[in-house]
Amino acid sequence: MFAKVLIANRGEIALRIIRTLREMGIRSVAVYSDADRAALHVRKADEAAHIGASPSSESYLNIDRILDAARRHGATAIHPGYGFLSENARFAQACEDAGFTFIGPSAKSIALMGSKTEARRVAKAGGAPIVPGTESGLTSAADAVAFAREAGFPVMLKAVAGGGGKGMRRVDRMEDLAAAFDAASSEALRAFGNGTVYIEKLIENARHIEIQVLGDQHGNLVHLGERECSVQRRHQKVIEESPSSFVSRMPGMRERMGEAAIRAARAAGYYNAGTVEFLADQFGNFYFLEMNTRLQVEHPVTELVTGLDLVRLQLEIAAGERLPFTQDDIALRGAAIECRIYAEDPANNFFPSPGRIERLSEPSGPGVRLDSGIYPGWNVPLDYDPMLAKLIVWAGTRDQAIERMLRALGEYQVGGIRTNLPLFRLILNDPAFRRGDLHTGYLEELLKTPIDWNPPGPPELAAIAAQIAAWKMKEQTTAQAAPDAAKGSSWATSGREDLLR
């Protein structure tokens, strides 16, 4: 096993990796940019290396600086975390070329699954179902008609050079198809200078369900069940859970998805931890979407229902060890839910809200796990993703996990900046969420109705607020009248500072 591991990442995931390293008696090396000098992951690591200025391009994305730091500190392996360089095949190769073990899959697997069309091809060759569609552009409306006759409606026409919804048309009836083909094609031509479109079956009310896979370098591959990540906003996951209540209801679906994921991973020569993402329709059909060749943000829900430490397993696999279990040993127990806590203001169109954390009360107690990168006094930097923490709960059943999450959210207070904490109370109390009635458009629909993010509180609580305000005002005037009297009371001092600010 490695003696010292450098973590090429920041924030909560760096800290999460440091914790497992410490449990395994491995020294940890944090890296940090100018903006992160006082970050929690730097405080908690055994060693720390400054790697550059605040913009990620000059620090967390700078391969040379990271390799230099690893050399300087005598690390023998590098964990990339998620985001930043974690899915960069060039980085994985550069680590190996410089003599460091990259804790993840081979550079070859990363490159293979990094290309969407290649990944689709590999998955299909491996026998995983993909969204039915044409592999290349259509030459005429007649091609589209032929496909739709075979696949059925609705279908989606998409620009090959596409993006941003341009050149996309949903079509529900045969008689609309030819006109839609012309419209999509001319729109694509205007937008991208390339009018080629292809056609795909539209998966209606699709769920996002993904399978965690784990493989060693000796050809053993297992899956650790699914995570449902259908609650999304602007294609960003907001809540994840394991197991999926939908998959649990559909006989044999978990096994079928698991096998499809393993086939896709095997076809890519995959080892270490990875995630195969699928879209699932309301009948339980599922289609390969893409593979994430790294540890996922939402890995803790899988850890809680399987009882495994995925980072420990990643390290063991990278060190050449064999998987310590087979598929038959994996069982999912209970239910886990994760909420991604962001510095953003739901009342202001989810605008990012960086700044100083003035006060922090964190949830704890039975079944609660908090993977956090913040502390009171920490200044949330502008330069990176505004995710602050992940709140994860486990309970015996999904209903109890929801109740537990609501309890934990009630204990969570972040003062000084806005967070999306109120969003989770909204979702977890929503009857459709409670029923597990989800699809990737669920949250956008929920947010269509105007929401009062700060409903007026009951009069008896307003009266207590007034009493506290009066108390604070009195403290202030007393402190002003007799400055010496305030000495020794840090509360009075900080209260006064608050008021003078």
Next chain:
Amino acid sequence: MNRIIRIDGHMVEPADSDLAETEPGVYSAIAGLSSWEAQVTANEITIGGYTFLVEFEDRRQWKRSGRAADAKGKASITAAMPGKIVRILVAVDDAVVAGQGIFVVEAMKMQNELKAPRDGRVAAIEVSENDSVVAGAVLAIIE
């Protein structure tokens, strides 16, 4: 000294609960049979999941910036943080309604819409697309 306290904009008779400061900024209030914990940050008090805005009559302290815009007169749209103007969605003299998107700005790796604080007419746009702006910069005036 005798300033009036407003809670969420209303004058509220203070309770006479048994109040204790348990840690800086955290109060325990026992009111009748009920035990409450209150957290105070700047001008906000959070109790039982509800957040109350605290204001003093003379508005010298605990003043909240960027709260509700005036119904008439000028309102400005300012950058809450450094960022880049990705798109401008309106032109000078356009009529706009409260909540209508005015700018798309990129900050913290995310694109977001800045919206009109109220109904009105775009009197001025102070930036161009692709401009970098600093926190507090005035981007547009609505009147």
